[in-house]
Amino acid sequence: xxxxxxxxxxxxxxxxxxxxxxxxxxxxxxxxxxxxxxxxxxxxxxxxxxxxxxxxxxxxxxxxxxxxxxxxxxxxxxxxxxxxxxxxxxxxxxxxxxxxxxxxxxxxxxxxxxxxxxxxxxxxxxxxxxxxxxxxxxxxxxxxxxxxxxxxxxxxxxxxxxxxxxxxxxxxxxxxxxxxxxxxxxxxxxxxxxxxxxxxxxxxxxxxxxxxxxxxxxxxxxxxxxxxxxxxxxxxxxxxxxx
Numbered sequence: 001x002x003x004x005x006x007x008x009x010x011x012x013x014x015x016x017x018x019x020x021x022x023x024x025x026x027x028x029x030x031x032x033x034x035x036x037x038x039x040x041x042x043x044x045x046x047x048x049x050x051x052x053x054x055x056x057x058x059x060x061x062x063x064x065x066x067x068x069x070x071x072x073x074x075x076x077x078x079x080x081x082x083x084x085x086x087x088x089x090x091x092x093x094x095x096x097x098x099x100x101x102x103x104x105x106x107x108x109x110x111x112x113x114x115x116x117x118x119x120x121x122x123x124x125x126x127x128x129x130x131x132x133x134x135x136x137x138x139x140x141x142x143x144x145x146x147x148x149x150x151x152x153x154x155x156x157x158x159x160x161x162x163x164x165x166x167x168x169x170x171x172x173x174x175x176x177x178x179x180x181x182x183x184x185x186x187x188x189x190x191x192x193x194x195x196x197x198x199x200x201x202x203x204x205x206x207x208x209x210x211x212x213x214x215x216x217x218x219x220x221x222x223x224x225x226x227x228x229x230x231x232x233x234x235x236x237x238x239x240x241x242x243x
Contacts (some may be wrong), residue, residue, distance in 0.1 A: 020080035021142035051097025099155035103227035
């Protein structure tokens with residue numbers, strides 16, 4: 001249950017989800033708030049790599065950067081559709097990462113719980129199942145209309161085949177990004193959040209049980225989850241058609 005203290009953060013999450021599908025408004029507000037940072041897309045960006053959280057973003061983005069022989073600007077880790085939509089507007093190569101919705105959404109909640117535990121606030125909860133599934137749907141439905149201009153990176157494939165993903169990017173966009181590691185390729189530093197651990201695994205088990213209970217009793221959540229599953233299935237089919 002979300003505490004009163006968590007309500008402003010939940011409202012902010014929902015507001016950002018809304019704005020993140022509207023690039024002009026999203027970047028205008030970032031500029032006004034001085035929140036445009038080096039991970040945001042810019043005119044000289046070489047590649048945009050974005051996906052809903054917990055969809056191999058760190059593995060792919062940092063792995064790709066480590067492979068390259070010279071510095072490139074890569075936009076990543078905003079987890080917002082605006083990054084991909086702006087890339088298609090500007091003709092910049094883009095990869096959208098996607099994972100099955102239940103796995104991605106529950107993993108995000110588990111990571112948030114671990115972060116609160118590390119900060120000494122383990123009892124505080126902020127986001128609901130509805131919040132995270134709604135954000136998943138908003139992200140991928142917004143990007144879906146631009147899939148002809150994007151390479152799709154499915155979690156279950158690309159996390160173990162970065163080279164294959166980079167080769168698909170090169171074939172699609174006519175780029176020549178380095179796809180194979182050499183002796184000089186540094187090992188990407190992914191951080192604690194990217195790797196599973198015992199605490200997070202226990203949290204996921206608890207979330208699984210709570211989610212199933214809430215799903216069984218909430219027609220609204222059931223409809224939202226069905227919508228998330230449907231958009232994931234459409235991405236899978238689009239990726240299979242692309243070869």
